[in-house]
Amino acid sequence: MAGPRGDARVADIGPGRPDADECQPYYFQYIKLVPDGHLLQLLERQISETAAYLTTLAPEEALRREAPGEWNAVEIVGHLADTERVFEYRALRIARADPVMWTKVEFEGYQAAAGFQARSLGDVVAEYAAVRAAFVALLRGLDAGAWERRAPADWTLRSVRAVAYSMAGHELHHLADIRRQLGAPPA
Numbered sequence: 518m519a520g521p522r523g524d525a526r527v528a529d530i531g532p533g534r535p536d537a538d539e540c541q542p543y544y545f546q547y548i549k550l551v552p553d554g555h556l557l558q559l560l561e562r563q564i565s566e567t568a569a570y571l572t573t574l575a576p577e578e579a580l581r582r583e584a585p586g587e588w589n590a591v592e593i594v595g596h597l598a599d600t601e602r603v604f605e606y607r608a609l610r611i612a613r614a615d616p617v618m619w620t621k622v623e624f625e626g627y628q629a630a631a632g633f634q635a636r637s638l639g640d641v642v643a644e645y646a647a648v649r650a651a652f653v654a655l656l657r658g659l660d661a662g663a664w665e666r667r668a669p670a671d672w673t674l675r676s677v678r679a680v681a682y683s684m685a686g687h688e689l690h691h692l693a694d695i696r697r698q699l700g701a702p703p704a
Contacts, residue, residue, distance in 0.1 A: 532556055532664045532678045539667070540679035547686030548679070556678075560685055561653050564646050567692060571642050574699070579638035583698045588628065590695045591641050595633030596624060597691055598645040601684055605652040608680040611672075612655075612663035618672065656681055 535548060551559065571579075571594065579590045588596065603622050610619065633641055659677060668675040674683065693703055 532681065535676060535679040535682050539676040540674045540683065544674065544679060544683045547684075547690055548682045550686040550689040551682050556681055556685060557653060557656055560649065560656070560681065563685065563688055564649050564653075567688065568642050568646055570692065570704070571638060571695075574638060576638070578699055580634070581698065587698075589634065590698075591636065591638045592628060592631075592633045593691050593695055594638065594641045594645050595631050595636075596628055597688055598641065598648045599627045599631065600624060600687060601645070601648045601652055604674070604680050604684055605648070605655060607674055608652075608677045609655060611666055611668045611675070611680070612659050612677050614666055616669065618669070652681075652684065 534551075537545075540548075571590065574590060582589050607619060609615075610617075656677070664677050666677070674680050695701075696703055
């Protein structure tokens with residue numbers, strides 16, 4: 518395992534990258550996007566960097582759809598908030614050694630019921646920032662044992678580390694999507 522050992526404070530040194538057995542291969546499409554460095558600092562930094570970028574979008578850009586049925590920037594940020602909530606809960610369950618399997622979440626259904634397109638981008642960004650800040654606070658409070666704990670092998674994500682890296686990469690993936698849709702250069 519790539520993480521810290523013993524009494525080392527993960528919040529101080531970082532958790533290390535997830536190993537292949539910590540999640541299903543699907544999640545490595547996000548994990549591989551995360552640059553080397555201190556993960557918790559990156560997650561925290563993403564809050565202000567993402568908000569700063571998104572505030573540059575004009576209202577018509579935030580509502581622009583690349584194609585019918587595609588999510589616009591407001592809906593993508595809402596999806597980030599919903600995903601962050603669900604995966605924070607999964608990280609909590611792993612950290613607290615809760616053995617009960619969670620149910621599958623269909624984010625398309627969440628999106629259809631959320632009504633994000635009727636809200637301003639600024640409002641949805643503020644919500645996302647609050648959700649991410651809560652996730653970072655949870656992660657900063659975990660001891661090394663919680664970061665090393667593993668969920669059962671049939672879970673899609675089996676470590677807090679895999680969840681945290683997946684969320685950092687998930688945000689990078691979707692921000693690149695927004696930039697691409699708007700014809701902006703990659704970050």
